[in-house]
Amino acid sequence: MTSVAVGDETAMRRIGVTVNGTLQAGEVSVRLTLADFLRQDLKLTGTHLGCEHGVCGACTILLDGRAVRACLLLAVQVDGHSVTTVEGLAPSATVLHPLQEAFCAHHGLQCGFCTPGMLTTLVEFLKDCPDPSAEEVRVAISGNICRCTGYDSIVEATLSAAANMRDGS
Amino acid sequence: MDGRLNEPHLGRRHFLKGAGLLAISFSLSGAMPGLGRAAPAAPKLGPYGPAADELDSWIAIDTAGFATLYTGVCELGTGSHTALLQVMAEELDIAFDHAKLQPPDTNRTPDQFVSSGSRSIAYHAVPIRQAAAEARHALVAMAAEKFKVPAEQLVVENGVVSVTGAPGKHVSYGQLIGGRQFDLKVTGAVKPKDPSLHKIVGTPVHRIDIPGKVTGSFTFAQDVKVPGMLHGRVVRPPAHGASVIEIDESSIAHLPGVVKVVRKADLIGVVCHREEEAIEAARQLKVSWSAWADLPDMKDIHQKLREVPIYAPGIPAKYPGGVIAKDGDVESALTGAAKAIKATYESPYHLHGSIGPSCAVADVRPDGVTIWSATQTAYGLREAAAKFLGLANDKVRLIFAEGAGCYGQNGADDVVIDALVLSQAVGKPVRVQWMRADETGWETYKTARVTDVRGGLDADGKIVAWESNAWGFSGYSRPEYHEPKQGGEPGSLVTAQLAGWTTPGLEEGFNGIALESAPYYTVGSKHVVFNYLGPASHRQGPIRMRVGSMRGVGSPDNVFMVESFIDELAAAAGADPVEFRLKHLSDPRTIAVVKAATERAGWQPRPAHSASAENGDIRTGRGIALFGGGKETRIASIFEVEVNRKSGAIRVKKVTVAHDCGLIVNPDGVRNQIEGGVIQGISRGLMEEVTFDRSRVTSLDWASYPIITFPDVPDEIDIVLLNRPDLPAAGVGEASTKNVWAGIANAVFDATGVRLRRLPFTPERFKEALAKQA
Ligand code: FES
């Protein structure tokens, strides 16, 4: 299956994607978004859909370590790449990622619907900027909307996670 | 999700096995109780679920000593379930990690009416505390019997009852009752603990839902899956009042996965095998609709509100004509006043704006119906669904699944009707999720409002007259009554209206919308009127914009009016806004929050807009706004703002909040709620406005309805909590939003001398007000 007719709503293509460390291979519709692929086909419902047009940030995942919006990508576009979702952030089933720990300790969420996108965005951010100021954290998540507006606790949690990660490394 | 949950009438015995499945969300926070341990048998089900006067309806203890709380309270993302568990664990004297919770399910949990954000703890903890106190009492009696000692000789710690002074004589709750029922009535005869003995209530325990929410394993309503489930999407009219003329099914014949196009009156949906197929089919389905363009011109909305006839049937008998307070003769007091002023305050429709669009799964079968959905009213929604389908209550089971934070009534109840219609049409379980535009275009809004106020001062600067006249639609379009009435009606749900349902919905709107419109100050003669315009929806009413309750219902608008006008009176009197307020306050708790806030913020007395040595474009100012009285929460907040006179941009830099909500159950939870309320209030005050043309709402996405993002969040929110362990816990979720708009307007006045009376305070509005003043 090499070429896809324009406007063909039923075309399928075979893809192979590493998701949270596991290779997932199968046939998908060429129109399927990455978000729907994760949520429906892989049952990884931690990736949330808030707007389905790239504005809210709830669906943010890591693509080869970079934070991107899964609602704006097609599953076929990530063929051969590596995806990390919120389910893949914790190093093991019993140990949380320091950011997850800090979100628990600092109540970094209220309803939690925006949280997966906040976490994935911040994981990328802390890699690039391990010792951020509160202001830098605010800028880093300025593209993620939280209607419950636990914004301040998110900043607090992030600063504490960053400190722990620096100590731990 | 396990197929067994799909059976409409599971007994409670089965539930505890199933619980592990629903509770994957807790996998990192420890195992769920009851897995493999014997659980008590199911309680009797009445028309409103397990009977509230049966102890076993509320609490079950398993053999390992884990207690499960069965609550009808819906978690709205505010931590209320955690707080309710604190209350149960406290009264039972068990460790907090031995307290587990069964969320609302009409087959398993008692009816606890409407879980509105602020009432969850204040009001819903009462029966839970009582049931837990009685359960403890019964357990202690069992131990007394076992050891043949008087109950007074027994102490309970962490679920173990011990005989004082007799080491080795102890028995655990699990041994006493594990897996069996209490078989007792809740009598009210046992007195709950004295608050001074609280060990768990009042402490910042970690929320039980957070671990699952940070790992992605938590099951939101949007994540519910049942075997054989199909996917639906809806196609809404392009104009609020439009009707279907024709559906061209051939327009989607080329699309994969389409199972059925469904129509019930003007409710249109598509059912497909996969979700993305349903999205595409709904997008491409050609429907021709009748023309409709009867909305008022948006710029005239406040004038139109004044012209809508009063909705007399909805006004409670104790407020004839919508008069909320009347004392003395305002007219002659105004004539005799040394100074009289007047003002008009206006606000737009607001969106709840949940981040996750509403979603429900319905499985309509010949032998019974199961629904999974978010809601604030599990039993009311169940009854509304049953009536809509023409079924008896006990043929329908509603299982609550948490949605994204809702801040009032969003589309969660409505989408259930969509799911029922689509499931019934295909005979399979169908999951319907609204698209972003369905949510923003068809959820309920906070009503637009207009209020005229007049007031007078005597020569000493004391208020001698206060008159206000407010106009607004209902704050209620829920499917359920508040206590003590029970029952539900589908009539207020816009989806039921689309589907041709004509029996009216419930009408309880006046109290909520008029809340806090009477001044809590001593004002001499007063006359406070709320011109109630009744319910309204996209499909019904004199202005077809759908209204419903949003965080605080009418309070934020009413407090905006009261707290802006008191500030205008203070300015007219040439007085410091805090001193002026204190002079007219008598409630000691309100005075205490004012003092706490001003001390914390370092407030120096001076009249507003009197200190300005600033003369550039950037001006700074401070403003206070408060409210409270009766059984309600008291709050006083000080807002510090920066205004760019040239661009019109307003930034809130710091907010100091003093908050007294009676007994504090979980201080961390309270702080979070206050912070969220303040920031959401700032967002609504500075930028939010639902826009519409003559046919429909036009602010359908986050670009056309911007809400606050990080850069606009204040640098600091400083919170002082005044704990009153001797008083009942009052509301938290709503209070901190109520005084935000006035606080900002008062601070902007201090900074610039410009009085903002129309929300939202966008740069354009500021510049308009500045130009008007010049
Ligand atoms: S759902 Fe992808 S950005 Fe909103």
Ligand code: FES
């Ligand atoms: S926590 Fe609810 S949207 Fe962010």
